[in-house]
Amino acid sequence: MAVTFEQRRIAGDTGSPAQVLDQAIQAHRNGALDAAEHGYQTLLATQPQHPDALHFLGVLCHQRGRSDEATALIERALALAPEYPDAHNNLGNVHKECGRLAQAEACYRRALACGPSHHHALANLAIVLEAQARPGEAFIAYAQLLQQAPGFAHGHYLLGLFLRNHAQSHEHLEQSAECFGHAWQLDNGNLRALEAQGTALYLLGRHEQAREVYRAWLSRSPDNAVARHMLAACGGGEPPPRADDAYVREVFDGFAESFDEQLLRNLDYRAPELLVAGLAARLGRPHAALDVLDAGCGTGLCAPLLRPHARHLAGVDLSGGMIEKAQQRGGYDELVVGELTAHLHAQPAAWDVVISADTLVYFGDLHEVAAAAHGALRRGGWLAFTVEVLDDESDRWELGASGRYRHGRAHVHAALMQAGFGAVDIAPVILRNEGGLPVQGWLVLALK
Ligand SMILES: C[S@@+](CC[C@H](N)C(=O)[O-])C[C@H]1O[C@@H](n2cnc3c(N)ncnc32)[C@H](O)[C@@H]1O
Known part of the structure; x- marks a missing residue:
């Protein structure tokens, strides 16, 4: 989660409680979680009522x-220091990420009651209002945020996403492109804003301007995988046969934080449910007897659906950030950071089910990954995946302006047959909404 550290006490002498806290926070910021936890525990051993240590340990x-444990610790901190906006905000983040949106909303409101200028709490409030399907109230909160903090780049980015997610007219898309542009001008480190601006311009039909965004980005950082991929996606270069590992890592490490709320609540994402329902119809009643690999598991949305079928449930994903979220969600027996094709190649006849929800949209040519999945499955095993529809009868795939690939039915079929699958079922489904429109997909089930 996006942690806000607003230290409440000032630094003190070496070895003093304030210094122990400073060092623990520094370690925490640097991702040295063992050292940070040790520091907070050391402080709490002598000062069990220390609100900051309780809060940050939470x-x-x-x-x-x-x-x-996190909720209990932050609640203890707040019982000791009820006017502690950062702790209310972080408790809201814990609730939000555990799916308790109403409780999260209450925490953000409490953070704002004691710290009215807490931008992060106001941004988070807008996000949970949007996620609770209250777009009118969310819009007011975003507007208030930008009025209060016009220089808060992330606020402009969030409003851009909101306008794009709920676009009902061309004008909303125009405004979203403007918001992404402001976010980028205010914070040149916010590359997601730049990427989103390019995509919005492309969707508005301003293709050359979109390419310009990515070319300018590449001229500053020629090795940037996102800029290279998106330039190709806008017709400014040859699309690679699958998205570069560096592109996937960069995009999803940056997306891990907000993935669930963006997809599930705002975009009505349903690939995991559709896939597991399709599989369940073939597998019969769950007996927790199968070895299942979730290939491109992301934050683990498939895990609770697959668990009843699985004796062993593993997930693999290129993005360490997404795997961290999957770890937090729980439900897997094994999680691996790695590239899924290589992972499949390395495990011959190891799995009864390989499932891949909304992940092969980062692959163009499906031949290699289909062959790798076939090799990794036991006889009688199932490969289940979704991809986006390319409305074309011929054996084709293409890279779309979103940065995701689309596949013609004939390509999906040919890749699976060539890999050696026997029965192949390819059905049209709606995967989610985007820009107010349904995204058409193929739900694919292939039997080895
Ligand atoms: C849109 S997310 C879907 C995540 C999850 N399956 C779900 O349905 O919520 C796509 C995921 O695929 C992962 N991914 C894309 N290409 C990959 C590859 N070649 N190997 C492993 N993971 C990959 C990304 O990191 C990301 O987490």
């Missing part, structure tokens, strides 16, 4: 997947 517990 945040750390949540980051390590111990969310109940």
Whole structure:
């Protein structure tokens, strides 16, 4: 989660409680979680009522997947220091990430009651209002945020996403492109804003301007995988046969934080449910007897659906940030950071089910990955995946302006048959909404 550290006490002498806290916070910021946890525990051993140590230890517990402990610790901090906006905000983040949106909203409102200028709390409030399908109230909160903090780049980016997610007219898309542009001008480190601006311009039909955004980006950082991929996606270069590992890592490490709320609540994402329902119809009643690999598991949305079928449930994903979220969600027996094709190649006849929800949209040519999945499955095993529809009868795939690939039915079929699958079922489905429109997909089930 986006942790806000607003230290409440000033630094003190070497070895003093304030200095122990400073060092623990520094370690926490640097991702040295063992050292940070040790520091907070050391301080709490002598000062069990230290609100900052309780609060930050709570945040750390949540980051390590111990969310109940996190909630209890931050609540203890707040019982001792009720006017502590940062702790209210971080408790809201824990609730939000555990899916308790109403409780999260209450925490953000409390943070704002004691710290009215807490931008992060106001941004988070807008996000949970949007996620609770209250777009009118969310819009007011975003507007208030930008009025209060016009220089808060992330606020412009969030409003851009909101306008894009709920676009009902061309004008909304225009405004979203403007918001992404402001976010980028205010914070040149916000590359997601730049990427989103390019995509918005492309969707508005301003293709050359979109390419310009990516070319300018590449001229500053010629090795940037996102800029290279997106330039190709806008017709400014040859699309690679699958998205570069560096592109996937960069995009999803940056997306891990907000993935669930963006997809599930705002975009009505349903690939995991559709896939597991399709599989369940073939597998019959769950007996927790199968070895299942979730290939491109992301934050683990498939895990609770697959668990009843699985004796062993593993997930693999290129993005360490997404795997961290999957770890927090729980449900897997094994999680691996790695490239899924290589992972499949390395495990011959190891799995009864390989499932891949909304992940092969980062692959163009499906031949190699289909062959790798075939090799990794046992006889009688199932490969289940979704991809986006390319409305073309011929054996084709293409890279779309979103940066995701689309596949013609004939390409999907040919890749699976050539890999050696026997029965192949390819059905049209709606995967999610985007820009107010349904995204058409193929739901694919292939039997080895
Ligand atoms: C849109 S997310 C879907 C995540 C999850 N399956 C779900 O349905 O929520 C796509 C995921 O695929 C991962 N991914 C894309 N290409 C990959 C590859 N070649 N190897 C492993 N993971 C990959 C990304 O990191 C990301 O987490």
